[in-house]
Amino acid sequence: TLLTDALDAIGRELVTCDGQRAFSSFESTTDRICGKGVAAAVKFAIIALCWGACIAYLVTVGDMLEDAVIKTTDTSLTRENLMFLFWAFVMLPLSLIGKIEYLKFSSTAGVLFVLFFVFVSVYKSFE
Numbered sequence: 001t002l003l004t005d006a007l008d009a010i011g012r013e014l015v016t017c018d019g020q021r022a023f024s025s026f027e028s029t030t031d032r033i034c035g036k037g038v039a040a041a042v043k044f045a046i047i048a049l050c051w052g053a054c055i056a057y058l059v060t061v062g063d064m065l066e067d068a069v070i071k072t073t074d075t076s077l078t079r080e081n082l083m084f085l086f087w088a089f090v091m092l093p094l095s096l097i098g099k100i101e102y103l104k105f106s107s108t109a110g111v112l113f114v115l116f117f118v119f120v121s122v123y124k125s126f127e
Contacts, residue, residue: 061086
């Protein structure tokens with residue numbers, strides 16, 4: 001399809017960039033190689049992917065928090081409240097960090113959480 005061909009061309013261009021080209025971002029590379037229309041489609045696809053991943057992550061965290069907090073303690077919090085609190089105090093501050101280098105510690109924690117999600121998913125599949 002057109003989009004996969006465009007992404008293939010962009011990937012090849014990124015691999016062959018040797019510092020002489022003036023591409024500072026994926027966005028500028030897409031725009032220069034494929035034009036404004038494909039660049040807009042790629043931007044939309046990236047936004048949709050990130051949005052979907054965020055929602056899926058929040059739902060997964062909500063399921064885990066529901067099992068860990070609501071079912072094991074006597075609390076008046078709902079699943080939606082726990083998901084909002086997790087978003088407000090964990091996800092939002094991480095997304096507001098100005099420099100990417102500061103994310104190395106939270107990235108390590110993220111990998112550990114993914115491993116934990118895999119463990120919980122496998123464990124729940126045998127229940």
